[in-house]
Amino acid sequence: EVILEGQGLTRRYTTDTGRVLTACRNVDITLSVGETLGIVGESGCGKSTLLRLLTRLEKPDEGKLLFRGKDVTGLKGEALRRDRRHIQMVFQDPAAAFFPRMKAGEAIIEPLLNFNRLSRQQRLKRQEELLELVQLPKDYAGRYPHSMSGGQRQRLGIARALALDPEILICDEATAALDVSVQKRIIDLLMELQRRRRLGIIFVSHDLALVQSIAHRVMVMYLGGVVECLPGEQVWERA
Protein backbone atom coordinates (compact mmCIF):
# COMPACT_ATOMS: atom_id res chain seq x y z
CA GLU A 1 0.00 0.00 0.00
CA VAL A 2 1.92 3.01 -1.31
CA ILE A 3 1.39 6.14 0.76
CA LEU A 4 3.83 8.60 -0.80
CA GLU A 5 5.06 8.66 -4.35
CA GLY A 6 7.34 11.07 -6.19
CA GLN A 7 7.54 10.81 -9.95
CA GLY A 8 10.41 12.37 -11.85
CA LEU A 9 11.09 14.97 -9.19
CA THR A 10 13.48 17.60 -10.47
CA ARG A 11 14.70 20.79 -8.80
CA ARG A 12 17.20 23.24 -10.24
CA TYR A 13 18.96 26.14 -8.61
CA THR A 14 20.82 29.01 -10.16
CA THR A 15 24.14 29.46 -8.41
CA ASP A 16 25.80 32.79 -7.56
CA THR A 17 27.85 32.53 -10.73
CA GLY A 18 24.72 32.08 -12.83
CA ARG A 19 25.27 28.40 -13.48
CA VAL A 20 22.21 26.14 -13.36
CA LEU A 21 22.64 23.28 -10.97
CA THR A 22 20.28 20.31 -10.89
CA ALA A 23 20.16 19.50 -7.19
CA CYS A 24 17.54 16.81 -7.69
CA ARG A 25 17.32 15.02 -11.02
CA ASN A 26 14.33 13.00 -12.18
CA VAL A 27 13.93 11.17 -8.87
CA ASP A 28 11.32 8.45 -8.53
CA ILE A 29 10.53 7.50 -4.96
CA THR A 30 7.85 5.44 -3.25
CA LEU A 31 7.10 4.78 0.38
CA SER A 32 4.61 2.21 1.63
CA VAL A 33 2.67 2.17 4.88
CA GLY A 34 4.87 0.80 7.66
CA GLU A 35 7.97 0.77 5.50
CA THR A 36 11.42 2.14 6.27
CA LEU A 37 13.12 3.64 3.25
CA GLY A 38 16.75 4.61 3.64
CA ILE A 39 18.38 7.40 1.64
CA VAL A 40 22.15 7.65 1.61
CA GLY A 41 24.69 9.69 -0.26
CA GLU A 42 27.60 12.00 0.33
CA SER A 43 27.21 15.63 1.25
CA GLY A 44 25.86 17.71 -1.64
CA CYS A 45 24.20 14.83 -3.49
CA GLY A 46 20.74 16.35 -3.12
CA LYS A 47 19.26 14.65 -0.06
CA SER A 48 18.07 17.85 1.63
CA THR A 49 16.64 19.15 -1.62
CA LEU A 50 14.66 15.94 -2.09
CA LEU A 51 13.37 16.20 1.48
CA ARG A 52 12.25 19.79 0.90
CA LEU A 53 10.27 18.58 -2.10
CA LEU A 54 8.70 15.73 -0.13
CA THR A 55 7.78 17.98 2.80
CA ARG A 56 6.57 20.64 0.35
CA LEU A 57 8.83 23.40 1.59
CA GLU A 58 9.66 23.77 -2.11
CA LYS A 59 7.95 22.86 -5.35
CA PRO A 60 9.62 20.71 -7.99
CA ASP A 61 10.42 22.29 -11.37
CA GLU A 62 9.31 19.03 -12.92
CA GLY A 63 7.63 15.89 -11.68
CA LYS A 64 4.83 15.28 -9.29
CA LEU A 65 4.08 14.14 -5.80
CA LEU A 66 1.21 11.87 -4.83
CA PHE A 67 -0.07 11.27 -1.32
CA ARG A 68 -2.32 8.22 -1.06
CA GLY A 69 -2.71 8.35 -4.83
CA LYS A 70 -3.84 11.98 -4.89
CA ASP A 71 -1.77 14.54 -6.76
CA VAL A 72 -0.67 17.07 -4.15
CA THR A 73 2.02 18.82 -6.21
CA GLY A 74 0.03 21.99 -6.77
CA LEU A 75 -1.60 22.42 -3.36
CA LYS A 76 -1.45 25.91 -1.91
CA GLY A 77 -2.48 27.86 1.14
CA GLU A 78 -4.71 26.20 3.67
CA ALA A 79 -4.97 22.93 1.70
CA LEU A 80 -1.18 22.67 1.62
CA ARG A 81 -0.89 23.47 5.31
CA ARG A 82 -3.38 20.76 6.21
CA ASP A 83 -1.80 18.23 3.89
CA ARG A 84 1.67 18.80 5.27
CA ARG A 85 0.55 17.55 8.68
CA HIS A 86 0.87 13.99 7.42
CA ILE A 87 4.62 14.23 6.95
CA GLN A 88 6.74 15.32 9.89
CA MET A 89 10.48 15.65 10.33
CA VAL A 90 13.00 14.66 12.98
CA PHE A 91 16.26 16.61 12.78
CA GLN A 92 19.84 16.02 13.86
CA ASP A 93 19.56 18.38 16.79
CA PRO A 94 15.96 19.00 17.70
CA ALA A 95 16.97 21.44 20.40
CA ALA A 96 17.73 23.87 17.62
CA ALA A 97 14.02 23.82 16.79
CA PHE A 98 12.98 24.54 20.38
CA PHE A 99 12.74 28.05 21.68
CA PRO A 100 15.13 28.37 24.60
CA ARG A 101 12.47 29.72 26.93
CA MET A 102 10.01 26.98 26.19
CA LYS A 103 9.57 24.05 28.53
CA ALA A 104 9.63 20.56 27.06
CA GLY A 105 5.91 20.01 27.49
CA GLU A 106 5.03 23.18 25.60
CA ALA A 107 7.62 22.51 22.92
CA ILE A 108 6.27 19.09 22.02
CA ILE A 109 2.65 20.16 21.65
CA GLU A 110 3.40 23.43 19.88
CA PRO A 111 2.72 22.11 16.34
CA LEU A 112 -0.71 21.02 17.52
CA LEU A 113 -1.61 24.49 18.74
CA ASN A 114 -1.32 25.84 15.21
CA PHE A 115 -4.30 23.71 14.30
CA ASN A 116 -6.41 23.19 17.41
CA ARG A 117 -7.48 25.23 20.38
CA LEU A 118 -6.88 23.09 23.42
CA SER A 119 -7.96 23.60 26.99
CA ARG A 120 -5.28 23.52 29.65
CA GLN A 121 -6.43 20.04 30.59
CA GLN A 122 -6.27 18.80 27.00
CA ARG A 123 -2.78 20.22 26.66
CA LEU A 124 -1.52 18.48 29.76
CA LYS A 125 -3.10 15.21 28.65
CA ARG A 126 -1.49 15.41 25.22
CA GLN A 127 1.89 16.30 26.75
CA GLU A 128 1.68 13.24 28.95
CA GLU A 129 0.66 10.97 26.07
CA LEU A 130 3.51 12.16 23.92
CA LEU A 131 6.10 11.87 26.69
CA GLU A 132 4.90 8.36 27.38
CA LEU A 133 5.10 7.50 23.69
CA VAL A 134 8.79 8.41 23.64
CA GLN A 135 9.40 6.85 27.04
CA LEU A 136 10.20 9.97 29.02
CA PRO A 137 8.86 10.57 32.54
CA LYS A 138 5.79 12.79 32.81
CA ASP A 139 7.51 15.37 34.95
CA TYR A 140 9.91 16.18 32.11
CA ALA A 141 7.12 18.39 30.76
CA GLY A 142 8.26 21.08 33.18
CA ARG A 143 11.95 20.90 32.32
CA TYR A 144 13.85 22.89 29.73
CA PRO A 145 15.21 20.96 26.72
CA HIS A 146 18.67 22.49 27.11
CA SER A 147 18.96 20.86 30.55
CA MET A 148 18.54 17.41 29.02
CA SER A 149 20.94 14.94 27.41
CA GLY A 150 21.23 14.61 23.64
CA GLY A 151 19.24 11.38 23.65
CA GLN A 152 16.48 12.90 25.78
CA ARG A 153 16.31 15.92 23.51
CA GLN A 154 16.02 13.64 20.50
CA ARG A 155 13.09 11.91 22.21
CA LEU A 156 11.48 15.33 22.54
CA GLY A 157 12.14 15.94 18.86
CA ILE A 158 10.35 12.69 18.05
CA ALA A 159 7.48 13.54 20.39
CA ARG A 160 7.08 16.91 18.70
CA ALA A 161 7.10 15.24 15.28
CA LEU A 162 4.35 12.88 16.47
CA ALA A 163 2.16 15.60 17.97
CA LEU A 164 0.12 15.94 14.78
CA ASP A 165 -0.29 12.21 14.42
CA PRO A 166 1.54 11.98 11.08
CA GLU A 167 1.61 8.97 8.79
CA ILE A 168 5.16 9.57 7.67
CA LEU A 169 8.26 10.46 9.66
CA ILE A 170 11.31 11.79 7.89
CA CYS A 171 14.46 11.40 9.95
CA ASP A 172 17.27 13.62 8.65
CA GLU A 173 20.57 12.48 10.21
CA ALA A 174 18.45 12.03 13.31
CA THR A 175 21.02 9.98 15.20
CA ALA A 176 24.20 11.42 13.71
CA ALA A 177 25.05 13.56 16.74
CA LEU A 178 24.51 10.82 19.32
CA ASP A 179 26.86 8.31 20.94
CA VAL A 180 26.49 4.82 19.56
CA SER A 181 24.64 3.42 22.58
CA VAL A 182 22.21 6.34 22.61
CA GLN A 183 21.83 6.08 18.85
CA LYS A 184 20.80 2.47 19.22
CA ARG A 185 18.12 3.32 21.77
CA ILE A 186 16.67 6.08 19.61
CA ILE A 187 16.46 3.68 16.67
CA ASP A 188 14.81 1.08 18.91
CA LEU A 189 12.23 3.72 19.74
CA LEU A 190 11.64 4.63 16.10
CA MET A 191 11.24 0.99 15.12
CA GLU A 192 8.84 0.42 18.01
CA LEU A 193 6.76 3.45 17.01
CA GLN A 194 6.74 2.27 13.44
CA ARG A 195 5.47 -1.13 14.42
CA ARG A 196 2.73 0.26 16.67
CA ARG A 197 1.60 3.13 14.45
CA ARG A 198 2.41 1.63 11.03
CA LEU A 199 4.45 4.74 10.35
CA GLY A 200 6.24 5.11 7.05
CA ILE A 201 9.79 6.17 7.84
CA ILE A 202 12.32 7.81 5.55
CA PHE A 203 15.70 7.57 7.20
CA VAL A 204 18.32 9.82 5.69
CA SER A 205 21.94 9.38 6.66
CA HIS A 206 25.49 9.34 5.37
CA ASP A 207 25.98 6.06 7.28
CA LEU A 208 25.22 3.27 4.81
CA ALA A 209 25.80 0.44 7.29
CA LEU A 210 23.34 1.92 9.77
CA VAL A 211 20.74 2.64 7.11
CA GLN A 212 21.00 -0.84 5.66
CA SER A 213 20.56 -2.39 9.07
CA ILE A 214 17.18 -0.72 9.62
CA ALA A 215 15.70 -0.12 6.16
CA HIS A 216 13.60 -2.34 3.94
CA ARG A 217 15.04 -0.56 0.89
CA VAL A 218 17.91 1.87 0.43
CA MET A 219 18.16 4.56 -2.23
CA VAL A 220 21.67 5.73 -3.02
CA MET A 221 21.95 9.27 -4.37
CA TYR A 222 24.81 10.79 -6.33
CA LEU A 223 24.95 14.22 -7.98
CA GLY A 224 21.23 14.78 -7.62
CA GLY A 225 20.11 11.47 -9.04
CA VAL A 226 19.28 8.05 -7.70
CA VAL A 227 22.11 5.78 -8.76
CA GLU A 228 21.09 2.60 -7.03
CA CYS A 229 18.30 1.05 -5.04
CA LEU A 230 19.50 -1.66 -2.68
CA PRO A 231 17.51 -4.08 -0.61
CA GLY A 232 17.94 -3.24 3.05
CA GLU A 233 19.15 -6.01 5.31
CA GLN A 234 16.76 -4.92 7.99
CA VAL A 235 18.70 -6.92 10.51
CA TRP A 236 18.13 -4.41 13.27
CA GLU A 237 17.03 -6.18 16.39
CA ARG A 238 15.33 -4.53 19.27
CA ALA A 239 17.18 -4.77 22.55
Ligand code: ADP
Ligand atom coordinates in the same frame (compact mmCIF):
# COMPACT_ATOMS: atom_id res chain seq x y z
P1 ADP B 1 22.79 17.13 0.62
O1 ADP B 1 21.63 17.35 1.53
O2 ADP B 1 22.86 15.73 0.09
O3 ADP B 1 24.08 17.55 1.24
P2 ADP B 1 21.69 19.36 -0.89
O4 ADP B 1 20.35 18.98 -1.34
O5 ADP B 1 21.82 20.25 0.28
O6 ADP B 1 22.58 18.04 -0.68
O7 ADP B 1 22.46 20.08 -2.10
C1 ADP B 1 22.50 19.56 -3.42
C2 ADP B 1 23.18 20.59 -4.32
O8 ADP B 1 22.28 21.69 -4.49
C3 ADP B 1 24.45 21.14 -3.74
O9 ADP B 1 25.36 21.35 -4.82
C4 ADP B 1 24.01 22.45 -3.13
O10 ADP B 1 25.07 23.38 -3.12
C5 ADP B 1 22.91 22.89 -4.07
N1 ADP B 1 21.87 23.71 -3.41
C6 ADP B 1 21.05 23.29 -2.41
N2 ADP B 1 20.19 24.25 -2.05
C7 ADP B 1 20.48 25.34 -2.84
C8 ADP B 1 19.94 26.67 -2.97
N3 ADP B 1 18.91 27.08 -2.21
N4 ADP B 1 20.48 27.48 -3.89
C9 ADP B 1 21.52 27.07 -4.67
N5 ADP B 1 22.06 25.83 -4.61
C10 ADP B 1 21.56 24.97 -3.71
Ligand code: ADP
Ligand atom coordinates in the same frame (compact mmCIF):
# COMPACT_ATOMS: atom_id res chain seq x y z
P1 ADP C 1 -1.43 1.19 23.31
O1 ADP C 1 0.01 0.92 23.60
O2 ADP C 1 -2.31 1.09 24.50
O3 ADP C 1 -1.94 0.45 22.10
P2 ADP C 1 -1.26 3.44 21.60
O4 ADP C 1 0.03 2.96 21.01
O5 ADP C 1 -2.46 3.36 20.73
O6 ADP C 1 -1.52 2.73 22.97
O7 ADP C 1 -1.11 4.95 22.05
C1 ADP C 1 -0.37 5.35 23.18
C2 ADP C 1 -0.73 6.79 23.51
O8 ADP C 1 -0.29 7.67 22.46
C3 ADP C 1 -2.21 7.00 23.64
O9 ADP C 1 -2.44 7.76 24.79
C4 ADP C 1 -2.62 7.75 22.40
O10 ADP C 1 -3.63 8.70 22.66
C5 ADP C 1 -1.37 8.46 21.97
N1 ADP C 1 -1.25 8.49 20.52
C6 ADP C 1 -1.94 7.76 19.64
N2 ADP C 1 -1.53 7.97 18.40
C7 ADP C 1 -0.53 8.85 18.48
C8 ADP C 1 0.34 9.45 17.54
N3 ADP C 1 0.34 9.17 16.24
N4 ADP C 1 1.23 10.33 17.98
C9 ADP C 1 1.30 10.62 19.25
N5 ADP C 1 0.53 10.08 20.19
C10 ADP C 1 -0.37 9.20 19.83
